[in-house]
Amino acid sequence: DAGITQSPRHKVTETGTPVTLRCHQTENHRYMYWYRQDPGHGLRLIHYSYGVKDTDKGEVSDGYSVSRSKTEDFLLTLESATSSQTSVYFCAMGLAQGYEQYFGPGTRLTVT
Amino acid sequence: GQQLNQSPQSMFIQEGEDVSMNCTSSSIFNTWLWYKQDPGEGPVLLIALYKAGELTSNGRLTAQFGITRKDSFLNISASIPSDVGIYFCAGQLAGGGADGLTFGKGTHLIIQP
Numbered sequence: 001d002a003g004i005t006q007s008p009r010h011k012v013t014e015t016g017t018p019v020t021l022r023c024h025q026t027e028n029h030r031y032m033y034w035y036r037q038d039p040g041h042g043l044r045l046i047h048y049s050y051g052v053k054d055t056d057k058g059e060v061s062d063g064y065s066v067s068r069s070k071t072e073d074f075l076l077t078l079e080s081a082t083s084s085q086t087s088v089y090f091c092a093m094g095l096a097q098g099y100e101q102y103f104g105p106g107t108r109l110t111v112t
Numbered sequence: 113g114q115q116l117n118q119s120p121q122s123m124f125i126q127e128g129e130d131v132s133m134n135c136t137s138s139s140i141f142n143t144w145l146w147y148k149q150d151p152g153e154g155p156v157l158l159i160a161l162y163k164a165g166e167l168t169s170n171g172r173l174t175a176q177f178g179i180t181r182k183d184s185f186l187n188i189s190a191s192i193p194s195d196v197g198i199y200f201c202a203g204q205l206a207g208g209g210a211d212g213l214t215f216g217k218g219t220h221l222i223i224q225p
Contacts, residue, residue: 041217101145105154
């Protein structure tokens with residue numbers, strides 16, 4: 001049931017370098033989301049997209065940008081990675097607002 | 113942002129026991145979802161609820177959308193070792209925008225042999 005994938009699955013990078021995480025879905029879902037998961041905080045929304053080239057900020061968007069040039073791809077970019085961005089990042093997709101979201105397998109990012 | 117209070121934070125139970133966990137909020141929700149997450153993987157959707165009072169089952173799992181629309185519970189009957197993991201509730205706030213779901217912080221289920 002891998003209708004949504006993420007790459008890379010693991011990444012180690014240095015402070016100050018740019019990083020791009022990719023999310024790819026094959027289900028033609030309109031909505032896509034990027035979350036980060038940290039101990040004690042649960043899942044927090046970074047950015048979301050409600051269509052091609054339509055994106056908006058979530059709860060913890062500072063230091064992150066996104067792009068969606070095709071329905072199937074949603075990219076998350078850390079322009080200049082910081083140690084506070086060490087986290088596990090999850091992408092999710094959904095057919096409609098307020099309904100089920102289906103998650104990818106996650107990317108573990110370590111910023112040294 | 114809005115918060116969901118999920119309890120308990122963790123549960124230590126014996127195999128074969130029934131499990132109950134819940135989420136509460138001071139806000140009204142239109143949708144309640146329950147997810148399970150295994151180590152190193154993404155959350156997997158277990159049950160979706162869309163109407164106040166709705167009771168839905170998925171195998172040994174049963175979830176209900178509270179009548180006040182401010183809470184939901186998940187029950188697991190006759191627990192087995194593969195039930196171990198973290199269970200999250202999530203909800204769509206009434207009047208919420210496209211940014212969608214609010215998540216609880218999870219219930220860690222640990223099964224003792």
